[in-house]
Amino acid sequence: xxxxxxxxxxxxxxxxxxxxGFEGTSLRAVTSEADVNLASVNYHFGNKIGLFQxxxxxxxxxxxxxxxxxLDRLQSRGLPPSLEELLEAFVGPALRLTSREGEGFESFMxxxxxxxxxxxxxxxxxxxxxxxxxERFFPAFMQALPHLSAPEVFWRLHFLIGxxxxxxxxxxxxxxxxxxxxxxxxxxESLRQLVAFAAGALRGPSALPHPTTPASKxxxx
Amino acid sequence: xxxxxxxxxxxxxxxxxxxxGFEGTSLRAVTSEADVNLASVNYHFGNKIGLFQxxxxxxxxxxxxxxxxxLDRLQSRGLPPSLEELLEAFVGPALRLTSREGEGFESFMxxxxxxxxxxxxxxxxxxxxxxxxxERFFPAFMQALPHLSAPEVFWRLHFLIGxxxxxxxxxxxxxxxxxxxxxxxxxxESLRQLVAFAAGALRGPSALPHPTTPASKxxxx
DNA sequence: CATCGGATCAAACGGTCGTATGAAACGGCC
DNA sequence: GGCCGTTTCATACGACCGTTTGATCCGATG
Numbered sequence: 001x002x003x004x005x006x007x008x009x010x011x012x013x014x015x016x017x018x019x020x021g022f023e024g025t026s027l028r029a030v031t032s033e034a035d036v037n038l039a040s041v042n043y044h045f046g047n048k049i050g051l052f053q054x055x056x057x058x059x060x061x062x063x064x065x066x067x068x069x070x071l072d073r074l075q076s077r078g079l080p081p082s083l084e085e086l087l088e089a090f091v092g093p094a095l096r097l098t099s100r101e102g103e104g105f106e107s108f109m110x111x112x113x114x115x116x117x118x119x120x121x122x123x124x125x126x127x128x129x130x131x132x133x134x135e136r137f138f139p140a141f142m143q144a145l146p147h148l149s150a151p152e153v154f155w156r157l158h159f160l161i162g163x164x165x166x167x168x169x170x171x172x173x174x175x176x177x178x179x180x181x182x183x184x185x186x187x188x189e190s191l192r193q194l195v196a197f198a199a200g201a202l203r204g205p206s207a208l209p210h211p212t213t214p215a216s217k218x219x220x221x
Numbered sequence: 222x223x224x225x226x227x228x229x230x231x232x233x234x235x236x237x238x239x240x241x242g243f244e245g246t247s248l249r250a251v252t253s254e255a256d257v258n259l260a261s262v263n264y265h266f267g268n269k270i271g272l273f274q275x276x277x278x279x280x281x282x283x284x285x286x287x288x289x290x291x292l293d294r295l296q297s298r299g300l301p302p303s304l305e306e307l308l309e310a311f312v313g314p315a316l317r318l319t320s321r322e323g324e325g326f327e328s329f330m331x332x333x334x335x336x337x338x339x340x341x342x343x344x345x346x347x348x349x350x351x352x353x354x355x356e357r358f359f360p361a362f363m364q365a366l367p368h369l370s371a372p373e374v375f376w377r378l379h380f381l382i383g384x385x386x387x388x389x390x391x392x393x394x395x396x397x398x399x400x401x402x403x404x405x406x407x408x409x410e411s412l413r414q415l416v417a418f419a420a421g422a423l424r425g426p427s428a429l430p431h432p433t434t435p436a437s438k439x440x441x442x
Numbered sequence: 443c444a445t446c447g448g449a450t451c452a453a454a455c456g457g458t459c460g461t462a463t464g465a466a467a468c469g470g471c472c
Numbered sequence: 473g474g475c476c477g478t479t480t481c482a483t484a485c486g487a488c489c490g491t492t493t494g495a496t497c498c499g500a501t502g
Binding site for chain 4: 444445446447450451452453455456457458459460469472
């Protein structure tokens with residue numbers, strides 16, 4: 001047997017969840033793809049959402065560790081990290097592990113991207129799992145972007161995560177809509193494009209020169 | 222009767238699809254919410270995916286018309302439109318109609334954002350529906366960004382759409398992760414932040430000085 | 443060998459799903 | 473009133489859903 005039942009279920013499930021979504025994937029499809037008995041899912045993971053959670057627990061450590069390790073390395077030097085270095089540490093592992101760890105990780109990242117737009121309990125699972133990364137990176141970005149206020153940094157990081165997740169959700173879509181102008185099979189090229197995009201986005205001037213009273217005007221012109 | 226059966230189904234469906242996704246929403250939930258008979262869906266829309274398509278056909282005309290009309294106005298002047306003007310015309314209607322046309326449109330935009338990360342036939346429905354807008358805006362962006370190659374403009378517009386859709390999918394998430402630092406109830410503020418983000422992102426320097434050949438074949442300083 | 447606990451199995455449970463059907467209600471028109 | 477096309481209705485169909493059950497396998501332990 002090449003791998004354990006548990007792992008085969010996880011592999012099949014993360015692939016199918018990424019393709020068809022959580023509700024769009026039946027446990028029968030998972031166990032059939034994994035070539036295990038239907039009841040194994042409930043035996044090993046309790047229920048369907050337990051399986052969903054286990055998928056994240058298996059993968060998310062690697063990517064978060066890689067991010068934080070890279071951030072540690074940057075911060076252990078004397079001078080504060082540059083914006084590009086921070087971006088590399090934040091989005092690099094997400095894009096690179098995709099190709100280094102085999103197609104399993106690719107499916108997982110597609111799943112992350114896909115689940116980034118849902119709400120409800122699935123969204124909470126994901127938010128919880130990335131919370132500590134966010135809390136470590138946010139102050140670092142704040143320091144690297146002294147021209148932006150805290151809310152503005154939040155806004156832009158939020159948009160940045162949206163860009164990244166949209167790309168992760170389906171890297172091939174760019175090839176489609178660009179009618180072949182863009183290739184998406186090279187993670188280094190993707191990373192370069194995303195970092196360039198994000199660096200410009202974060203470095204751009206503040207949207208409000210003087211963020212005074214938020215509710216100043218009530219008039220309708 | 223306040224509105225037709227057809228419209229009541231569409232209203233309920235776009236709200237529920239936005240909340241729970243396509244597979245996560247049953248036709249029984251839709252017809253129950255709309256207070257109509259279950260069989261009405263199949264009578265008026267053929268089947269479930271026909272209903273999905275009808276949701277888009279009802280709304281997407283408004284937003285695309287608003288975008289193209291704004292683009293026409295910009296292009297009918299003598300000088301070519303600025304980057305900020307283009308961005309306003311592209312993302313403005315998507316964000317603004319949300320609040321002007323009532324909560325129906327807000328649900329619809331959430332649905333668009335949510336569906337932006339799926340693949341399969343639903344994705345095709347959405348791509349088809351936004352294709353002409355893309356084909357009108359892309360050359361305009363190309364002209365406004367002479368420092369970028371065509372593939373790079375594709376990359377960045379793709380990332381930009383990801384940012385926008387991520388925001389549309391759940392405007393409240395930003396409030397959550399920023400722990401109240403950011404408000405998401407003012408579409409004008411959101412638009413300002415998104416345009417500032419996107420303008421910086423698109424104006425940023427090219428990622429590759431010579432992006433024509435992907436491999437290291439041809440070096441040309 | 444016997445035993446025992448974890449792992450796997452086929453089979454079934456009660457529900458819910460999307461869809462189909464045929465009858466009833468409705469409204470304009472002769 | 474009588475007719476007819478459109479819309480609404482209650483109901484049913486077969487399929488599939490997530491979950492549970494109890495029997496069976498199997499390797500480690502004594």
